[in-house]
Amino acid sequence: MSLDKKDFPRRTLLKAAGGGVAAAVATPFLGGPTMADPYKTATFHQLLLLSNEWCTIINDAAHRAADVLGLSYKATTFNLNDSIALTQAQAAAAAGERLFLTNSADGSSLRPISQMLGTVGGYLVNVGSNLPWSSPIEDGPAFTQGFIARENIGFYNSVKCMLNQAVKKFGPNLKILHITAAKGAFVDNLRSNAVHHAVSEFPGAKIVGSLPGNWNAEDGQKATEDLISRYGIPNCIVAQNDGELTGVLAALRGLGIRAGDQVLTCGIDGSTDILRAIKSGKVEATCFQSPAYHGIQATARLFDALNGYKPSAPERFVGFTGVLVTKANVDGVLKRYVDNKNLPFDPKLLSHVISGDKWDPQAPLVPIKYEDYYASAGIAKPAGWQPPAAYAQSIQDGEFDKVxxxxxxxxxxxxxDFDYPGFKG
Known part of the structure; x- marks a missing residue:
């Protein structure tokens, strides 16, 4: 990584093309530019995957972080269709917008967006799916960061927690139903592998049936009702995300089956209704992956890229493991992340440019080893695949470990740290 001081203008505040605002963000930290050094600004455009709670929280957090960092903000929704995301990005870039955050559904839009931004001096961060066995490095320097939640670890922890409790309650011979997502999606493969990994550690436990819930409550409810009609009442139900788990709970309620008593359930993501269901004892566990962190961290990365921060190869593809939430800690999660009007993370502290040597990722953020990550989804390495040269060199010379x-x-x-009061900016 490097920070090129020539990229900081001395006094003139730059107005973002396309109607952006101009602003200088003062820094309270040592090690970064002084208050006399204004920062570059531009219009930040978020390409939203859906209009569900997860994306709404990312949107709100990114918007508020952009305000803190002096970036104007826009958002559009592409509804799981990456070709629409590409069209939206092209139109926005033509209007002068330069900073883009997306939550790609399948990774197909990332290379054309990043290559297009490379021609106009823009930058991209993706917090969704990459094409399997691909990386931001291969897609060009404008793709400043691919960001993931380490779901192969987080979801495994959630499922294992539920199964441990189920064995205590029902004995070792567990009957499990699995509500998957859209077949063929990389994230669905990743999460399914995590489920099978956890189940394999419990002799006698068996997934007797599975159907897709397609990431939403309505389909999750239909899949649950269908599976119970085929296989009877299970001991456990695993939902591939908390949106589906909302539907699972609705199905159990409609069938007169007591969630948390007759059937234990778990999910991943940490949506608000599921966190409250954990508190009331209806859900055993989820992995909270803070959508607010996705939005704020990505905003800081785009701000830094605009202002001269040059990420090293390992920093181009990073991720973090979320918090395993059970009844033991759900009150703390609700206190900091849900029932708190302040931002749960400090955008300035997440900026290398502003915070300098005081930088704090505020999450267990680490570079991702491509082979480990993609293999954990059960997707075979393509014949002749070779890692990007810069990434391979970072492994060879020890830079990856140092970062x-x-x-x-x-x-x-x-x-x-559930007592952190949040950032008030």
Whole structure:
């Protein structure tokens, strides 16, 4: 990584093309530019996957972080269709917008968007799916960061937690139903592998049936009702995300089956209704992956790219493991992340440009090893696949390990510091 000081204008505030605002963001930290050095600004455009709670929280957090960092903000929704995301990005870039955050459904839009932005001096961060066995490095320098939640770890922890409790309650011979997502999606493969990994550690436990819930409550409810009609009441139901789990709970309620008593359930993402269901005892566990962190962290990365921060190869593809939420800690999660009007993370502290050597990722953020990540989804390495040269060199010369250690050492404000009052900006 490097920070090129020539990229900071001395006094003139730059107005973003396409009607953006101009602003200088003062820094309270040592090690970054002084208050006399204004920062570059531009219009930040978020390409939203859906209009569900997860994306709404990302949108709100990114918008508020953009305000803090002096970036004007726009958003459009592409409804799981990456070709629409590409069209939206092209139109926005033609209007002068330069900073883009997307939550790609399948990764197909990332290379054309990043290559297009490379021709106009723009930048992209993706917090969704990449094409399997691809990386931001291969898609060009405008793709400044691919960001993931380490679901192969987080979802495994959620499922294993539920199964441990189920064995205590029902004995070892567990009957499990699995509500998957859209077949063929990389994230669905990743999460399904995590489920099968956890189940394999419990002799006698068996997934007796599965159907797709397509990431939403309505389909999750229909899949649950269908599976119970075929296989009877299970001991456990695993939902591939908390949107589907909302539908699972609705199905159980409609069938007169007591969630948390007759059937244990778990999910992943940490949506508000599921967190409250954990508190009331209806859900055993979820992995909270803070959509607000996705939005704020990505905003800081785009701000830094605009203002001269040059990420090293390991920093181009990073991720974090969320918080396993059970009844034991759900009150703290609700306190910091749901029932708190302040931002749960500090955007300035997430900016390398502003915070300098005080930078804190505020989550256990680490570079991702491509082979480990893609293999964990059960997707075979393509014949002749070779890692990007810059990434391979970072492994060979020890840079990857050094960056990993630096990120771990910088992590001070813990995800599980539930007494953190939040950022008021």
């Amino acid at each position: 990993t250690q630096r990120y771990q050492a910088a992590y001070k404000l813990s995800l599980e």
